[in-house]
Amino acid sequence: MNFQLAEEQELLLEGFRKFLAREVIPLAEQYRDQLIPIEEMRRIQRAMFDFGVGAAVLEESLGGMGVDALTTGLLQFELARASPDIAVTSLIQNIVGKLLRYVPEHLRSELARDVLATKRFxxxxxxxxxxxxxxxxxxxxxxxxxxxxxxxxxxxxxxxxxxxxxxxxxxxxxxxxxxxxxxxxxxxxxxxxxxxxxxxxxxxxxxxxxxxxxxxxxxxxxxxxxGDAMKTLLMSLAGSRPMVSLMALGVAQAALDQSVTYAQERIQFGRPIAGHQMISAKLGEMATKVEAGKLLAYKALAAVDRGQRADTEAAMAKWFGTELACEVVGEAMQIHGGNGITRDYPIEYMYRAVRPFTVTEGTNEIQKLSIGRALTGIDAFG
Ligand SMILES: Cc1cc2nc3c(=O)[nH]c(=O)nc-3n(C[C@H](O)[C@H](O)[C@H](O)COP(=O)(O)OP(=O)(O)OC[C@H]3O[C@@H](n4cnc5c(N)ncnc54)[C@H](O)[C@@H]3O)c2cc1C
The missing domain is CATH 2.40.110.10 (Butyryl-CoA Dehydrogenase, subunit A, domain 2)
Incomplete structure (x- = not known):
């Protein structure tokens, strides 16, 4: 077992983070709570394609890069850390890219070309x-x-x-x-x-x-x-559920980043609040939760990359990671005191943006039921 990212993944992420700071964060701030116009969304999605985001998952024979699931997950984490909204559009482009193989042959290449060029969403x-x-x-x-x-x-x-x-x-x-x-x-x-x-x-x-x-x-x-659609969709969702988890955890990481700076700068009782044990411990818990969530998601994605059905691992990663992410963002809000609930600080937006991930791609209750079914062989859905 190797917990080290490959050197090319590290380099990719380093370049991607710089791109996000330059291009994505300003765009996300400009359009906070407003729909990004389609032409802007096309432009930014096209620009991220070169890093392997979205439809870059398409196989090389169709013009894509065949990006693996773990690398996509790492990119989605960083992207959601910068903008969970833009990350959702990328995730859907990614799922669409994976499903393109089922498009009838006479329509496939043209559609793939347009999806890759973000001419069609x-x-x-x-x-x-x-x-x-x-x-x-x-x-x-x-x-x-x-x-x-x-x-x-x-x-x-x-x-x-x-x-x-x-x-x-x-x-x-x-x-x-x-x-x-x-x-x-x-x-x-x-x-x-x-x-x-x-x-x-x-x-x-x-x-x-x-x-x-x-x-x-x-x-x-x-x-x-x-008759065959559910099997096809479930197989493709097994890869995207851990990505949803990583996206929620990306938001949590952003909230943690903000909290560390705030705790270093905010003075109460004559010292930075980071110097009060309960705040320091909170930060310690938050960082541990993000890390634990990431590891579960990485494990599920690595199994997908090995070609395994990883439905149970994916379900575990999805429910646990998204719940942890909500907890972390809630603690970040607490660390920010009154400022945390104002629109002058980004935490209140993160608080609103992280919550939907517990519902999308199958609710967390449904994930737990599917894990229970895998353990017992007994279906408790009905
Ligand atoms: C932001 C967002 C994006 C989405 N994107 C897409 C998309 O692109 N494509 C798409 O097709 N769908 C999409 N969805 C839909 C999403 O998959 C559904 O919202 C989800 O499956 C839950 O369905 P529901 O909202 O109807 O809730 P319901 O199924 O009505 O569930 C309501 C509550 O009951 C619980 N519940 C239901 N059944 C059981 C049971 N058997 N046992 C215990 N508890 C149960 C649920 O966990 C939940 O808490 C999206 C949802 C959101 C919020």
Missing amino acids: GCVGMSEPDAGSQITAVRCNAVLDGDHYLINGEKMWISNGGYSDFIFLLARFNGDPVGGLGLILVERAHGYTTRDIEKMGLNSQSTAQVVFQDVEVPKENLMVPP
């Missing part, structure tokens, strides 16, 4: 108003009608939805209540509409409701046939 539509944790309850339906599918329904909470030029849509095909879930590529030009959802944080990127009303999609756009 994609999103992944699974959740619905009545199908969240119970994703098999999906109702959005695709009915074969001659040479096309007619799609009706609604998706909810879709990251990148408002930016999207296409969606990888989880739909119920031909009304089959049991084996009917498949995946289909639907383009914006086919006629779906979106509405951005206002949230407590992460509003600089789009989280959207996506509506399909008699949307006609060529039947050749089918990506994964009915």
Whole structure:
């Protein structure tokens, strides 16, 4: 077991941190709590591609760099430390990149080229108003009608939805209540509409409701046939759950960074508050929590890179890391006293931005249930 990053990973991260300080942090500050315009988001995502972020995960034969999961996780941590909002868009580009292999061959190269150039943004539509944790309850339906599918329904909470030029849509095909879930590529030009959802944080990127009303999609756009979609999606999510954890921990690291400086500078009772035992111990706990969360995520991502199904490791990393991250950001707020809850300091934003990670990519309750099922063989979901 080797806990050392490779030299090229260290160098990559060093260069990426400089880029983030120069390009991403100012952009994030400029658009705090406002949607980053799509052209700006395209520009910044394109610029980060050269470091291996987002769709750079695409295999080299399709023009990507085939970046491994652990390196992507390390990059997502640093990016979320600078801007969790921009990191969400990158993560979705990454997931879209992984799913591109299921796009029918006659559409794949052109789509891959446009995704890599950030000319087209994609999103992944699974959740619905009545199908969240119970994703098999999906109702959005695709009915074969001659040479096309007619799609009706609604998706909810879709990251990148408002930016999207296409969606990888989880739909119920031909009304089959049991084996009917498949995946289909639907383009914006086919006629779906979106509405951005206002949230407590992460509003600089789009989280959207996506509506399909008699949307006609060529039947050749089918990506994964009915019956196989859940397996395909679960395999790809096993890699992205630890990344969500690392993103939350990136926010926690940023809050810790701010807290260390604040504790060194803020004087009470004649000394920096870092010189009071309870503050010093708090900082010690915070740093340990970030480190512990990172190690669980690294372990899961390393297993993914070895080609293993790492669903349990991914679930452990996701729930534990995101909970730890929320605790750390809460402690950072306490260390900042009254200043922590003002808009003059970044902590209150971090507090609002870290919380959604306990819900997205499967709630933390659902992660624990899947670990329990792996331990006992007994399903406690129902
Ligand atoms: C910021 C953000 C981005 C997202 N991005 C996407 C995206 O890009 N694509 C996409 O498809 N979805 C996305 N989602 C949706 C996300 O996956 C769902 O919100 C999540 O799966 C939970 O579904 P729900 O919100 O309907 O909650 P519900 O499923 O209604 O859960 C409500 C509560 O009940 C608990 N619960 C539910 N079932 C059980 C059970 N069996 N046992 C114990 N507790 C249970 C949950 O843990 C939760 O605490 C996103 C969500 C957020 C917040």
